[in-house]
Amino acid sequence: MGYSVGQVAAYAGVTVRTLHHYDKVGLLSPSGRSDAGYRFYDEADLTRLQQVLFYRELGFPLNEIAAILQDPHANAAEHLRARQQQLSQEIARLQRLSEVAERAIEVQQTGVALTPEERFDVFGEVSFDLSYATEAQVRWRHSAAHQEAMARADAYSKEDWRQLMREAAVWRAEVLAAFDDGEPADGERVMDLAEEHRRHLTRWFTDCPPAMHRRIADDFVADRRAFALVVPPSQQRPGLAAYLCAAIHANAARPDIPRTGSGDER
Known part of the structure; x- marks a missing residue:
């Protein structure tokens, strides 16, 4: 007794088009045809289809499934072990993505609620890349320093952010001037600017040891x-x-720089 392509599709939970494709590529051809040319599958065909669907569920490409099923000497266990390793890596990757998505939601829910116009008014051209902020959340989520910095940032008002950004803009202009003037990075003028940046981070976010x-x-x-x-x-x-x-780095090496904290929190 044979099974029609429609019956097999219903039994296996696949489409008729899928079975036609398997036949076309030589992965699963029906054992017989009716006088009218209709495909008929026997029990051996159904067993082979079960094997095909098993490997497909594991993500094997069709050409690799064909190689496993057609070669009687093929070591299916080796193929399965390799696929298991790939799946484990994919699971780990998806877990990381899930974690990143969770942190992205947290990032979007924190901070000052500003309209786009207000945000440009406060931050100007300085951009806060959501992907970078999210990665920082994931990387440093167990850090007391990072948690303190996020909590303090979340509590700032729009005027607080304006003051912070004004300070940063003045400092940035001085750094650009020193760079354009050819001042050495390890010169006193530029190291003082580096120290000013460190103190800025400590003042506004969290203790920032060298x-x-x-x-x-x-x-x-x-x-x-x-x-x-x-x-x-x-x-x-x-x-x-x-x-x-x-x-x-040059500033951090100066012996007179205060060394509060261990510097291991971040």
């Missing part, structure tokens, strides 16, 4: 999104991120 400040500076070089929080793209110069990073 060790923490160095790690923040390293992010300026490694991630353009981090540097954009300090210098908007329209004001950036080639080499400026590395210049500021070098100044912060």
Whole structure:
């Protein structure tokens, strides 16, 4: 007794079009046809279909499924172990994405509620990349310093942010002037500006010991999104991120810099 393509599709929970495609690519061809040319599947065909659907559920591509089923010497266990490893990696990736999405929701729900016009009025060209802020949330969510910084930022009023950004703009103008004047990164003028930045972070967000400040500076070089929080793209110069990073490292090495905290919180 044979089964029609419609019956097999209903039994297996697939479409007739899928069965036609499997037949076309040689993955599952019906064992017989009626005089009118209609496909008929037997019990062996259904068993093979179960195997195909099993491997498809695991994400195997059709050509690999065909190789496994057609080669009697194929080691299915090796294919399955390799796929298990891929699935484990994918599960870990999706878990990270889920966590990032969760943190993104938190990021969007925190901070000062401003209209786009108000946000530009307060922050100007300085951009806050949501993906960077979200990654920071995920990376430092167990850090007491990061939690303090987020809590303080969340509590600031629009006027607080205006004052913060005014201070940052004055400091940024001085850094750009020093860079354009060719001042050395480890010169006293630029190191003093680096120290001013460290004190700015401590004053507005959280205690920023030199060790923490160095790690923040390293992010300026490694991630353009981090540097954009300090210098908007329209004001950036080639080499400026590395210049500021070098100044912060030089300042952190000065013996007279206060070394409050361990610097390990961030």
